[in-house]
Amino acid sequence: MTLYHSTLGQAPAVDFETAVLNGLAPDGGMYVPAEFPQVTHQQLEDWKELSYPELAHKVLSLFIDEMTVPSADLKTLINASFSTFSHPEVIPHQPLTDDCYVQELFHGPTLSFKDVAMGFVVNLFDYFLRRRGERRTLMVATSGDTGPAAAYASIGKTSLSTWLFFPTGLITDEQARQMTTILVPNVHSVAIDNCRNGSDDLDTLIGHCFADDAFREEMNLSSVNSINWARVMTQTVHYFYGYLRHAKQVGDLVNFAVPCGAFGNMCAGSMASQMGLPVGEMIVATNTNLVLSQALETGVFAKIDIKNTFASAIDISIPMNFWRHLYFSLDGDADRIRAAWETYELKGEVRFSPAEHAAFSNGFRTYTVSDEEILATTRSLWQQENYLLDPHGAVAVAAARHYRAQISGPIVCLATAHPSKFPETIRLAIGELPAQGCHDSLEAARSAGERKYIFDFANMQQEVPRVMRTVMTNQF
């Protein structure tokens, strides 16, 4: 049985189920497996023709043993999770010119790639909790897409009470309404006014709630943000799928361009590569919030002030999963990670040695995409290929195009949201909102009833726990 350790090295090792249900390790670190399962050439050959749910079953079975979740139950959980996707292939690929392919990760119920892992992870939570006869309270911070995915996945789960926190005005109305119009007893939306650092401020709020032992225990707090191991684990599957769709033969290299924010998705890609998937180049595509590009290019990992961009879901200054990536790259040296983390918390930045920098930047290229380039990429895809992408997908395609001439083999560009979630940017880019930029569920949400709590950044740390206590006392 694989054990899970904390990246900060000061929490007891736990089994898979405990790592998932805890979310964050008690020392504040993130859970990581003692070792990665490996895939063989033959397994990849055997998996070539599998559907997405079938492939997910193969890959996730490498992490989840039969004693923890019997194979038949795992299959049922996976099938239930992907049955909510509207596309028969679950994750289709759209060919562009020049051996580039868009991996459309947005056909889930809330129209972003977050559904791909969130549906399964929330179902898994519910499965474990019902088996134990327990309940948990999930606190979910969102830069626009995680919240709706968690809200939708929580509907009807009596084992869970799910609280979504979003920064007022820094996500689109469409994203906000996907949360506030879910009117079920166990899902609660909370808007926080005056966040200067977007969803990073909400991560701080949640960090404080977790650090309060009495509150954490009273509420049975957990998290399904990408600090939760099960989220990044589940996101490895779409790299396997993209690889098997585009490698001419098993063993050929396939490249990936990924719009990065908290680095969960890219960390999963890097994990797939460490499991033996023949991944070529990994292009870390970012907007003008330069934290990841600076870390990978210079070895200095520093907090920054957030700029608001058209790719707002990746306006993130603290990419939590970069710490997981650092842990893996620095050979699981938890003492080093803890020292770096303490420096980062104290000074707002940490400078890695040249050897460490070489280790964690190996295999990555970076590209920064300005708002102008997001618009230009969206426009050219629309005009030349009659294909509409959301601003985050445009970030990935812009980065892939930038490197196209230098990289051989297919480049799979991850399209992480449906364009209908960002209508204003689409209008700016192409001067209209065509049918491809609309979605019935978002149209319906425009006139649906809403429910939300509203607090100000200045007093959220007092008000949020107070309201959660009151509501939970009445709910359970």
Ligand SMILES: Cc1ncc(COP(=O)(O)O)c(C=O)c1O
């Ligand atoms: C649409 C979209 N694209 C990309 C990302 C970045 O993913 P990650 O935070 O895993 O890097 C996010 C979420 O943060 C997102 O909502």
